[in-house]
Amino acid sequence: MAFTPTQEFFIEMAQIAAQQSLPYFRTALVVDNKQAQGFDPVTQADRDTENALRNFIRTRRPQDGIIGEEWGSEGENQEHVWVIDPIDGTRAYVAGLPSWGTLVGLMQQSRAVAGMMAQPYTGDLFFANQEGSFFTRLDAKGASTKRQKLSVSQTTDLAQASLFTTTPSLFEAKQFPNFARLRHNVRQARFGGDCYAFAMLAAGFIDLVIEIDLQSYDIVALVPIIEQAGGIVTCLDGSRPEAGGNIIAAATPQLYEQALQYNLTV
Amino acid sequence: MAFTPTQEFFIEMAQIAAQQSLPYFRTALVVDNKQAQGFDPVTQADRDTENALRNFIRTRRPQDGIIGEEWGSEGENQEHVWVIDPIDGTRAYVAGLPSWGTLVGLMQQSRAVAGMMAQPYTGDLFFANQEGSFFTRLDAKGASTKRQKLSVSQTTDLAQASLFTTTPSLFEAKQFPNFARLRHNVRQARFGGDCYAFAMLAAGFIDLVIEIDLQSYDIVALVPIIEQAGGIVTCLDGSRPEAGGNIIAAATPQLYEQALQYNLTV
Numbered sequence: 275m276a277f278t279p280t281q282e283f284f285i286e287m288a289q290i291a292a293q294q295s296l297p298y299f300r301t302a303l304v305v306d307n308k309q310a311q312g313f314d315p316v317t318q319a320d321r322d323t324e325n326a327l328r329n330f331i332r333t334r335r336p337q338d339g340i341i342g343e344e345w346g347s348e349g350e351n352q353e354h355v356w357v358i359d360p361i362d363g364t365r366a367y368v369a370g371l372p373s374w375g376t377l378v379g380l381m382q383q384s385r386a387v388a389g390m391m392a393q394p395y396t397g398d399l400f401f402a403n404q405e406g407s408f409f410t411r412l413d414a415k416g417a418s419t420k421r422q423k424l425s426v427s428q429t430t431d432l433a434q435a436s437l438f439t440t441t442p443s444l445f446e447a448k449q450f451p452n453f454a455r456l457r458h459n460v461r462q463a464r465f466g467g468d469c470y471a472f473a474m475l476a477a478g479f480i481d482l483v484i485e486i487d488l489q490s491y492d493i494v495a496l497v498p499i500i501e502q503a504g505g506i507v508t509c510l511d512g513s514r515p516e517a518g519g520n521i522i523a524a525a526t527p528q529l530y531e532q533a534l535q536y537n538l539t540v
Numbered sequence: 541m542a543f544t545p546t547q548e549f550f551i552e553m554a555q556i557a558a559q560q561s562l563p564y565f566r567t568a569l570v571v572d573n574k575q576a577q578g579f580d581p582v583t584q585a586d587r588d589t590e591n592a593l594r595n596f597i598r599t600r601r602p603q604d605g606i607i608g609e610e611w612g613s614e615g616e617n618q619e620h621v622w623v624i625d626p627i628d629g630t631r632a633y634v635a636g637l638p639s640w641g642t643l644v645g646l647m648q649q650s651r652a653v654a655g656m657m658a659q660p661y662t663g664d665l666f667f668a669n670q671e672g673s674f675f676t677r678l679d680a681k682g683a684s685t686k687r688q689k690l691s692v693s694q695t696t697d698l699a700q701a702s703l704f705t706t707t708p709s710l711f712e713a714k715q716f717p718n719f720a721r722l723r724h725n726v727r728q729a730r731f732g733g734d735c736y737a738f739a740m741l742a743a744g745f746i747d748l749v750i751e752i753d754l755q756s757y758d759i760v761a762l763v764p765i766i767e768q769a770g771g772i773v774t775c776l777d778g779s780r781p782e783a784g785g786n787i788i789a790a791a792t793p794q795l796y797e798q799a800l801q802y803n804l805t806v
Contacts, residue, residue, distance in 0.1 A: 300743070368702075368745065369702065370740040370746075371737075373637065396638055396661060396662055438635070440732075464631055464632075464635065465731035465732050466730065466731045467635070467732060471635075471637075474635055474637065479635045
């Protein structure tokens with residue numbers, strides 16, 4: 275029996291995640307724990323946020339499975355499986371930049387059907403369910419603005435496209451000569467952005483995103499947000515993206531085909 | 541006669557800038573003007589924001605000069621000269637990412653002595669005056685949180701340092717082999733961040749920032765924020781950074797010296 279989370283369900287999860295992730299964000303501004311903090315991307319916030327989300331899901335959807343970055347898998351053969359990345363963009367988080375986000379996706383029979391990207395410092399909430407792909411903004415009390423339907427850009431010409439990627443190794447021309455050719459043939463290539471880049475592709479502000487070596491929990495939540503907004507997201511070999519790997523997302527079929535002609539094998 | 545802007549002066553400027561820059565941010569979410577918008581980084585927001593800031597400065601400090609990205613220079617030989625980048629990170633702005641900021645710096649006899657970086661979507665305001673370097677956060681009505689004093693990290697070992705840069709060309713190993721060597725010898729290198737990277741260096745979350753081909757208005761506002769927080773910022777040849785160029789900012793003298801040993805000439 276198909277299940278789809280409501281907007282209220284997503285907002286509840288976004289609030290739960292914010293309660294756990296925000297207290298640790300930029301803590302060195304008030305507590306001088308820089309040395310102790312180090313660069314371990316698995317912060318306390320990561321663990322606490324996933325734990326709280328798992329407890330919420332277990333209570334509300336006890337029959338479903340859960341896969342998370344921090345706390346592993348349970349019930350992964352159930353019809354519905356939730357996939358959690360509590361803090362996607364841990365390096366941005368550690369650096370104090372507000373480009374990280376909490377990702378929660380829902381798979382039905384291994385296919386991503388719903389998901390959210392929540393950024394608690396800005397209050398941005400992108401989500402998709404069977405009604406479509408949407409944006410709303412939450413204030414500190416959880417009140418939300420009127421939701422706006424997301425749709426991808428109409429860009430069809432690679433020379434007019436904006437391309438985002440986060441992965442530093444993609445800039446090594448020696449390693450990825452075909453990526454170097456691609457990025458010189460788009461209108462602009464930009465770097466960083468983390469999960470925001472995929473969300474902004476769904477919102478129509480970015481035309482193409484390519485990321486290497488993603489995990490399942492890095493992408494499942496974003497797939498429905500992109501697809502319900504009219505975009506395409508697959509692995510570079512054209513297969514479904516739910517298992518992670520090397521991922522391409524494009525606003526239009528034309529851009530997708532043009533980019534794949536660069537033979538971006540790694 | 542030396543002049544230093546108060547916190548209230550910075551907050552007024554941040555509010556004026558927000559009124560002009562926010563209405564155009566992510567407008568394609570509500571108005572489908574993606575085709576008309578294109579990628580021209582000189583958005584209407586850029587021009588309106590600088591114009592409003594110039595009017596404010598002219599009213600409050602009529603004796604001072606002003607240099608801006610959009611509307612040129614006036615009175616640039618005055619003792620005090622304001623330097624404005626209305627939207628630093630226009631590409632992030634166009635992409636809908638909240639990593640852009642409004643920069644306003646103050647030079648006295650060509651030396652940067654005060655400045656602010658304001659990000660109106662998050663409400664973040666970083667500023668420096670003769671009292672030090674500070675962070676506060678503004679809400680939509682301009683109310684601010686208790687200010688926090690900024691101080692750089694204590695990192696002295698390059699192998700423990702985090703390095704940020706935005707400029708894509710720095711990743712071309714062929715063009716910048718010494719940069720490639722440097723970035724493989726730090727703890728982590730990350731890309732993007734725009735003016736936030738310098739602000740977060742001042743706040744102690746990032747240890748090293750290197751940017752190529754900056755204009756004066758890209759850096760003057762950030763110099764006092766970094767210096768008053770205990771950091772170092774110069775051109776790669778060791779000269780003062782107020783005129784722009786190739787810029788290095790470091791949390792400690794030890795990191796600064798170690799990075800310069802890589803002979804990062806361009």
